[in-house]
Amino acid sequence: MFLKDIKLKNFRNHLNSVFSFDYRNYITGKNGSGKTSLLEGISVILTGKSFKTNRLKSLINIEKKFFEISSNFVENDVKYNISLYYDTKKRLTINGKRHENIINFYHNHPVIFYSPENEGFLSKEQEMRRNFLDRTIFYLDRSYIGSLLGYNKLLELKKKYILKDVKDRLLYKSIHEKMYFYTKEIHNKRSNLIKSFNTYIEKYLIDIPSFNTEFFSLSYIPNHLDEDILDKELIIKKVLSGPHRDRILFNLNGESFENIASFGQRKSLSLCCIYCFLKVVEDFSKKSIILLLDELESGLDVERVSFFMGLFDKYQYFLTGQSKIDKDINIIKLS
């Protein structure tokens, strides 16, 4: 898939912007000119979500009531248009027609991003780490979304129930019991993917220039459903067990990742994880992948920037930054 162009209307600070793309794209301009917002626009059309916020409403220009994104793609020599209109609900059309199966579309068009606000596996919040893992699984396995949605629906039911005044413990337990099926699926798939990630990380980490890391790996700590704490959940009004509390941790040269001081090292590891995500999706699904890398260069020395740009070179990519890049690259200057 190749993204040819995009039109953003009332999308953050872009009131009416049109951009044409190449394979390699470098978006530049002053702070606040809308570089990250342009990447967000691409992410929203291809995933239905922004990588910065869960609330699509905040993407509508503050003085407007809706946003609209329209973009043209080429896939296997066939051109098509995808548009998304959002006011309070999403309306997605492909070639002018309402698209019934949005999930299939997202599944078939993988996008990967890095932004300082969302560092994937190296994000501060466990929720972002889990989302990063879940997105990879979803690109490999369309049915995974069913397990996630099934589990989340029951989780919401539990939360609603907890807030009720009249409690029927048996009913609460029956919701809990229905969760086992989805939990098993989620735990198995997350655990398998972390194992694959670790073999990829071992392979690619050694290539990062002047990177004195002997050992880096991810650990997956599944949170198992626990029937014995249901009473406690009802008292403290919080759902305490299940995959929504799974954790992903790091081990770098025998130490917990959380103690690493250097921003450059952290960023290099983050980009390495992103490259592994890309390779896993590419190797197992053979789909073409679009890369969005916000502020790729900040915190990295020249040698590492060119190393990562070399790794990402065979994919259609969109970088943002403020340097005078002298590569064979399509420069988009925002003002």
Ligand SMILES: Nc1ncnc2c1ncn2[C@@H]1O[C@H](COP(=O)(O)OP(=O)(O)O)[C@@H](O)[C@H]1O
């Ligand atoms: N919903 C919104 N409505 C209007 N302006 C917005 C909205 N959200 C963000 N902005 C503004 O859009 C500008 C562009 O932000 P951003 O894309 O992060 O710029 P850059 O990445 O180039 O520094 C910022 O000035 C920000 O305050």
Ligand SMILES: [Mg+2]
């Ligand atoms: Mg920015």
